Structure formats: structure tokens, C-alpha cells
Amino acid sequence: DAKAKGRGNYQFFTPALNIAAQQRLTVSNQLRQALVRGEFVLYYQPQVSLRSGAIVGVEALMRWKRCQHGKHDLVSPTHFIPILEEIGLMAEAGKWVLREACMQAAAWQKMGLAPIRLAVNLSARQFAGDDIVRTVIEVLDESGLGPEWLELEITESLMFDDSERIIHAMHELKRLGVSLSLDDFGTGYSSLSYLRRFPVDRVKIDRSFVQDLTTNAGGADIVRSILALSQKLGLAAIAEGVETEAQLGYLRQQGCAEIQGYLFSPPFPAEEMTLLLRSDRRIPLFSHLPLP
Numbered sequence: 001d002a003k004a005k006g007r008g009n010y011q012f013f014t015p016a017l018n019i020a021a022q023q024r025l026t027v028s029n030q031l032r033q034a035l036v037r038g039e040f041v042l043y044y045q046p047q048v049s050l051r052s053g054a055i056v057g058v059e060a061l062m063r064w065k066r067c068q069h070g071k072h073d074l075v076s077p078t079h080f081i082p083i084l085e086e087i088g089l090m091a092e093a094g095k096w097v098l099r100e101a102c103m104q105a106a107a108w109q110k111m112g113l114a115p116i117r118l119a120v121n122l123s124a125r126q127f128a129g130d131d132i133v134r135t136v137i138e139v140l141d142e143s144g145l146g147p148e149w150l151e152l153e154i155t156e157s158l159m160f161d162d163s164e165r166i167i168h169a170m171h172e173l174k175r176l177g178v179s180l181s182l183d184d185f186g187t188g189y190s191s192l193s194y195l196r197r198f199p200v201d202r203v204k205i206d207r208s209f210v211q212d213l214t215t216n217a218g219g220a221d222i223v224r225s226i227l228a229l230s231q232k233l234g235l236a237a238i239a240e241g242v243e244t245e246a247q248l249g250y251l252r253q254q255g256c257a258e259i260q261g262y263l264f265s266p267p268f269p270a271e272e273m274t275l276l277l278r279s280d281r282r283i284p285l286f287s288h289l290p291l292p
């Protein structure tokens with residue numbers, strides 16, 4: 001027993017693990033500096049109405065322009081957001097995202113572009129410590145963006161514990177005139193009961209179900225049920241990760257109101273998104289689109 005324990009302890013100090021721990025420490029330190037040096041940037045991905053074919057919103061998505069050994073690379077949020085959360089910097093980074101995105105949305109309106117919704121992701125940590133409601137009030141005030149243009153995306157994982165407090169905060173955000181959407185819908189636990197307990201305006205159908213639409217027999221059933229359910233509850237719906245015309249055709253046929261995905265556009269930096277918004281490009285709403 002003691003021997004097994006000893007061996008276990010010894011394992012901890014193998015060079016491979018040491019290197020992993022070392023790398024994590026390095027990245028943590030780089031992330032702390034990234035916030036100070038302004039190495040985070042926002043990309044924006046269009047959300048398109050299937051009624052008009054026009055862009056009705058954009059989702060702000062974080063990227064890290066890391067400078068290492070004199071070279072730049074663009075790091076995905078799936079790699080660095082968990083580390084930001086772990087080292088306690090997500091609330092601060094999230095506040096930066098909210099401010100930067102609201103400033104940009106207000107700037108687009110000032111340029112005379114047709115006003116569109118701005119969707120910003122919130123992490124669980126932003127609800128936990130810091131006062132999210134006060135932050136939103138501050139940022140709207142600072143940017144001059146009308147609350148009706150801001151939508152906050154939250155995931156079901158947020159709602160695990162202390163849900164009374166979170167529901168209270170959500171109601172306060174709604175009182176400000178901000179709307180709420182449930183991201184990655186269908187991937188968490190007890191999605192259906194959450195829908196009734198939490199005051200959300202929109203569900204975002206997770207891209208795994210959209211991908212399954214044409215590759216897996218059950219996929220279409222799941223998407224159809226989510227759409228029927230959201231209609232019944234009076235919620236808006238948007239499908240994420242739409243990549244093919246076949247997926248688009250199915251979603252249209254099932255009455256999905258909006259889509260987001262590479263089929264229309266990937267996420268772009270602000271300057272490129274400005275050009276796309278100016279171009280007034282629309283998704284072609286062919287009625288002869290193939291059905292799966």
C-alpha cells in the first residue's frame with residue numbers, strides 16, 4: 001500500500017508532467033500580461049435572418065494574438081478561456097470583452113449602418129464574483145449602446161448551483177432591457193426544465209445537432225423537437241454551426257428563424273465585419289434547396 005503510494009508520488013515528478021506543468025505556468029503568466037498589453041481581440045460572426053436573408057446580429061468571439069519569439073499566432077478561446085477562469089482573470093477579461101464589443105456596436109450605429117443585435121458570451125465566473133448587473137449598466141452607459149441591442153449568451157453549466165441568485169441576476173438584466181440567450185442548447189443536463197425556470201429569450205441550437213442533421217438519422221428529430229419546443233414556449237431560436245445548404249434547407253423548412261455558421265460567414269475582425277455590414281450581403285434563400 002505504502003509502496004503503491006510511493007510509486008504514485010514518484011509518478012507525479014516524471015519529466016513529462018513537469019513539462020506540462022511548466023508550460024501551463026508559462027501560459028498563465030503570458031495571459032496575465034496579455035490583458036495588460038492588449039493582446040486580446042474580438043472577432044465578429046454574423047447572425048442571419050432566414051426570413052430576409054440579412055444580417056440581424058453579430059456574436060463577439062474572443063481571440064488571443066499571442067506574441068512569442070517575435071512571431072504572432074492567434075489562439076482559440078477554447079484553449080485560453082479555461083486557463084483564464086482557473087487563474088481568476090475571466091471576470092476582468094469578460095468585462096473587457098463586454099466594453100470592447102459594446103463600443104464597436106455603438107460605432108457601427110454611428111457610422112449609419114442599420115442597427116443589429118450584439119451577442120456577447122458570459123462565463124459562469126462573471127456571474128459568480130463580480131456584480132454582472134452593475135458591469136452591464138456601466139458598459140452600456142460608457143458606450144452609449146441601447147440595451148435593446150445587447151444580448152448576453154449564457155450556457156447551462158452556469159446554472160448548476162446557486163441558481164436562485166443567478167435567476168435573480170438574469171431578471172435584473174432583463175429589466176435593463178437586455179436580452180438573454182441560452183448557448184449550446186441541448187448539450188447540458190435537464191435542458192427542458194432550465195428553459196422554464198430561466199428567463200431566456202432565445203435558444204441557440206448547438207452545432208453538434210446541426211452537424212448531425214444530414215449525417216445521423218436522429219439529428220433531424222432533435223432539431224425539429226427543439227424548434228417545436230421553443231415555438232411552444234414563445235422563444236426565438238437560432239441554429240449554430242450551419243455549414244451546408246442542405247442544413248440550411250432543413251432549418252428553413254422547419255421554421256428556424258435565424259442561422260449562424262461558416263455557410264454565410266466565419267468570424268471576422270471588426271474592420272472586415274464593417275465591410276461586410278456595408279456590403280449588405282444576404283444569404284440566398286433559394287426555395288429549391290435540397291432537403292436531407
Ligand code: C2E
Pocket residue numbers: 045060061062076077078081094097121122123153183184207240241242243260261262263267
Ligand atoms: P460559442 O459561444 O458556442 O461560439 C460559437 C463557436 O462556433 C465559435 O468558436 C465559432 O467560431 C464557431 N463556429 C461558428 N460557425 C461555425 C461553423 O459553421 N462550423 C464550425 N465548426 N464552427 C463554427 P470560437 O470562436 O472558437 O469560440 C469557442 C467558444 O469559446 C465559444 O463557443 C464560447 O463558448 C467561448 N468564447 C468565445 N469568446 C468568448 C468570450 O468573450 N467570453 C466567454 N465567456 N466565452 C467565449
Ligand code: MG
Pocket residue numbers: 059121153183
Ligand atoms: Mg456563444
Ligand code: MG
Pocket residue numbers: 183184204206207240
Ligand atoms: Mg454555442
Ligand code: MG
Pocket residue numbers: 184
Ligand atoms: Mg460552444
